[in-house]
Amino acid sequence: MLKKRIIPCLDIQNNRTVKGINFENIRDAGDPIELAQRYVEEGADELVFLDITATLEKRKTLTKLVNRIAAEINIPFTVGGGINSLEDAKAIIGSGADKISINSSAILRPDLISEIANTFGNQCVVLAIDAKFVDNEWMVFRSGGRIATELKAVDWAKIGTELGAGEILLTSMNNDGTKNGFACDITGRVSEAVSVPVIASGGAGSKAHFAEVFTKTKATGALAASVFHFGEIPIPELKQFLETQNIPIRL
Numbered sequence: 001m002l003k004k005r006i007i008p009c010l011d012i013q014n015n016r017t018v019k020g021i022n023f024e025n026i027r028d029a030g031d032p033i034e035l036a037q038r039y040v041e042e043g044a045d046e047l048v049f050l051d052i053t054a055t056l057e058k059r060k061t062l063t064k065l066v067n068r069i070a071a072e073i074n075i076p077f078t079v080g081g082g083i084n085s086l087e088d089a090k091a092i093i094g095s096g097a098d099k100i101s102i103n104s105s106a107i108l109r110p111d112l113i114s115e116i117a118n119t120f121g122n123q124c125v126v127l128a129i130d131a132k133f134v135d136n137e138w139m140v141f142r143s144g145g146r147i148a149t150e151l152k153a154v155d156w157a158k159i160g161t162e163l164g165a166g167e168i169l170l171t172s173m174n175n176d177g178t179k180n181g182f183a184c185d186i187t188g189r190v191s192e193a194v195s196v197p198v199i200a201s202g203g204a205g206s207k208a209h210f211a212e213v214f215t216k217t218k219a220t221g222a223l224a225a226s227v228f229h230f231g232e233i234p235i236p237e238l239k240q241f242l243e244t245q246n247i248p249i250r251l
Contacts, residue, residue, distance in 0.1 A: 003248045004214050005045040005221035006235055007199060008228045010035060012051045012081070015065055017229060030229055036069045039228070042235040045250055047073060048169070048223060050101065050128075051081025063095045070096025078126055078169075086115045093120060101169060103128040104142040107149055107156075110163055117164030122196075127165035129153055131186055132173040138186045145173050153186055154193050161194045168194060169223065172202035177226065179205025182213040191218035199223050207233060207241040214247050 010017045010032045017032045032049070039047055049069060051062055066079050079092050080101025089100045100120070106113050106127060117125045130145050131138045131153040140151040157168050170190050172183030182200045191198040197220040200213045204224035213219050227233040242249045 002220050003250050007046045007048055007221050007223040008039045008044050009048040009223050009225045033069055037072050040073050044235055046076040048078045063091055066095040080128055089116045099124050099126050101126040101128045107142045113160055113163040113165050122164050122166035125165045126167045126169050127160035128169040130171050130173055154189050157190045157194050161196050167196050168198045170198055175203030178203055181209040184213055184216045187219050188217040207238050211245045
């Protein structure tokens with residue numbers, strides 16, 4: 001059985017790590033390089049870097065910062081935000097990223113998924129899906145959760161993997177930052193619908209929440225930000241707890 005992955009996320013704004021609630025009320029969470037170093041020492045399985053305003057500001061991802069973080073870590077490193085072309089992806093991979101995360105750009109031009117997958121391999125393409133429960137359906141939003149689309153989350157996950165995405169990063173906008181637990185409903189539906197790994201994101205507030213998403217869904221990874229950034233859940237403690245729950249984990 002695949003071992004479950006614990007994945008801290010660095011949401012970046014103005015070269016700082018930030019965190020909000022339901023994609024709003026952003027506050028500072030620390031220096032991204034210092035946090036990245038800490039997570040390697042604590043035993044994080046992977047690290048995700050999301051330049052959260054690159055798309056809105058119509059600019060490229062912060063490649064210099066990506067390069068500086070990549071130089072400090074030795075775990076798989078996923079980078080997203082402002083990647084709108086194969087050339088952008090090449091620049092990010094060239095800066096040290098192992099995987100590319102695309103969201104709005106894939107919605108606006110789905111062929112981008114195939115272009116990156118054909119160049120770097122499916123395993124390098126992470127389709128990030130920001131989903132919100134609206135009128136009894138999980139719908140996809142883009143542009144940092146600000147613009148609604150007509151895509152249903154499960155349908156879009158299927159399309160994305162058919163086009164070449166090798167992984168899904170699924171964030172529940174309703175749960176994001178609330179610390180009330182992951183959205184096991186939609187995470188379960190998406191992880192059942194696709195054959196690629198799914199990372200659950202949004203809502204982690206306790207060690208039990210991680211155990212719940214791993215036992216109730218087929219998610220292979222769980223991503224969190226503030227509970228890690230502010231030391232509320234130390235990663236070594238989390239992993240030891242998951243092991244006591246008979247959840248396969250890298251210690």
